[in-house]
Amino acid sequence: MADVHVHSREVTMAAKRLLLERGVSVEDIAKIVYELQIPYKADLKFEECIRSVERVLLKREIQHAILVGVELDKLAEQKKLSEPLQSIVESDEGLFGVDETIAFGAVLGYGSIAVTTFGHLDKNKIGVIHELDKKREGVVHTFLDDIVASIAASAASRLAHRLRDEEESLTEREKDIQEEEELIG
Numbered sequence: 001m002a003d004v005h006v007h008s009r010e011v012t013m014a015a016k017r018l019l020l021e022r023g024v025s026v027e028d029i030a031k032i033v034y035e036l037q038i039p040y041k042a043d044l045k046f047e048e049c050i051r052s053v054e055r056v057l058l059k060r061e062i063q064h065a066i067l068v069g070v071e072l073d074k075l076a077e078q079k080k081l082s083e084p085l086q087s088i089v090e091s092d093e094g095l096f097g098v099d100e101t102i103a104f105g106a107v108l109g110y111g112s113i114a115v116t117t118f119g120h121l122d123k124n125k126i127g128v129i130h131e132l133d134k135k136r137e138g139v140v141h142t143f144l145d146d147i148v149a150s151i152a153a154s155a156a157s158r159l160a161h162r163l164r165d166e167e168e169s170l171t172e173r174e175k176d177i178q179e180e181e182e183l184i185g
């Protein structure tokens with residue numbers, strides 16, 4: 001097999017397109033981020049939450065989790081998985097944990113705040129996560145609800161760290177360096 005290099009721009013576009021195709025907008029995720037972070041920053045602007053989600057969506061770990069998870073959801077909807085996986089994914093079986101594992105792996109790049117926030121969202125499904133979690137005939141979001149939680153948790157953690165950077169009056173250049181570091185992985 002030839003060593004194929006898929007351009008990151010292509011992966012970024014595919015990940016965003018898949019989210020929209022599955023009914024999840026950047027704004028939907030930003031609303032969760034706002035709810036999570038407003039207790040820590042009274043003057044938090046919704047635009048900051050949107051920007052944070054956009055930044056997180058540039059991260060490869062997250063993009064790959066979207067690609068894998070949504071693909072499995074779609075294949076399950078089309079009944080194209082092999083049994084017993086088909087039944088397990090389609091019914092969102094309670095003891096099946098691979099959906100959480102993939103999403104959990106994707107938050108690790110944003111540190112312990114992202115990890116604990118992901119756990120919180122996994123238990124208390126808010127906003128669009130709650131909507132995705134509702135069972136509807138012919139619709140499978142077994143992986144997507146966890147992936148959205150991982151994007152929201154990562155974006156909330158990123159905001160928390162940036163808030164500290166602002167408190168410490170880091171220059172824009174210093175903040176950019178931190179951002180570039182965050183995109184590795």
Ligand code: MG
Pocket residue numbers: 092099100141142143144145146
């Ligand atoms: Mg799930």
